Amino acid sequence: MSSDAMPERSAMAAELALGLLEGAERATALRLLLSDAAFAAEVDGWRARLAPLYDGFADIAAPAGLMERIDGLIDAEEANDKPAPIAMIAPRNAASGWKAATFAASAIAAVLALALLWPSPSIEPRPATNPDMAVAQLTGPIDGLLLTARYDGSTSEMLVRVEGMPVTETEPELWIVPADGQPRRLGRLMRGGVTRIAVPEGHRKFIDPLSNLILTMEPKVLPDPDKPSAPAVAQGRLQRI
């Protein structure tokens, strides 16, 4: 056997990742992927190895109007999924089950958006669940204003990126609103770019998916550092990643 021959199973993992397999071979590989953790790890390894090749695909502008078409299809699907309020007598828990399903269905879009806005320089393997990383995207009625926040529990720092902040006399102030509904001040943000906030020790326990981040526009001197003096102009829920 020559030195560069690959064991059959490793070859199959690579071929599955590359998309070469068809028919019965592909079915066998997919079954292994589900049943054999070592094989699945090999496939993951190949996917990760080949992923940088995606840079070799040229960017080609998507057809005009496609996003509107996608929006329309989602609208239609959601209209179909909603229980009819009058004709159908659904038990309470069935209705809340639908809401929970919708919530889960769309959350991935937010996580992806954040991951795209905060690309990691490199993907390091790390434990599948990292309880100390949370992200949020804040939007509101101001057109184009978008804040993305990422909290890293290992440093207790929150990085907040501000885009599309209009010119105002007031200053952007970030707050965390946990389940009790009381805002706690996190700090003043720069009007653009990334602001680094050291989250005070007393507030770290509020970093959970029940909390929202809100942005208010405050006078240069905060009237009361313990509560906002203006309504929220952007808000977003924290999500664990």
Next chain:
Amino acid sequence: MRVAQQDREALRTVYAMTSAKLHGVCLRICIDRGAAEDVLQNVYLKVWQRAGSFDPAKASAIAWLCAIARNAAIDWRRSQRYEDPLPVDLAETLVDETADPSAALAQDGDRAQIFHCMSELEPARATAIRAGFFQGLSYPEIAEAMDKPVGTVKSWIRRGLMQLKECLSREQ
């Protein structure tokens, strides 16, 4: 309602940031413009419906989305084969993918690495691997395009991938 609106915004953000790349993937593999558009549309619907799970520990968001688009485009391509075989254009694959190291590539050593390792492969091996990755061709299609037996192409690709793996681990 607010959450739903925010999530729609998030989907639009994802679309704005990725649709050109994913369209490039779909069009290269499907060749047919209409089919590429349909596949692209379904990719974002899948994202919305959360088909599959995104794990940031395993892949970057863009790589995850590209993989969904590429797999969907390959599925479409294979479903067409018996009705109306698509043209196989190896000349396109012979265009050197390394010739265009974009700014992103230059900044990211890991990314540039695989292009460097590809360039070290014997040309036939690299061509066969590129045909699989960039055009979504199967073994028989690559064999036909390169006018070689399937067994030969299989051996080229397997050996090429082995070398690629060694090269990537050596230079890490």
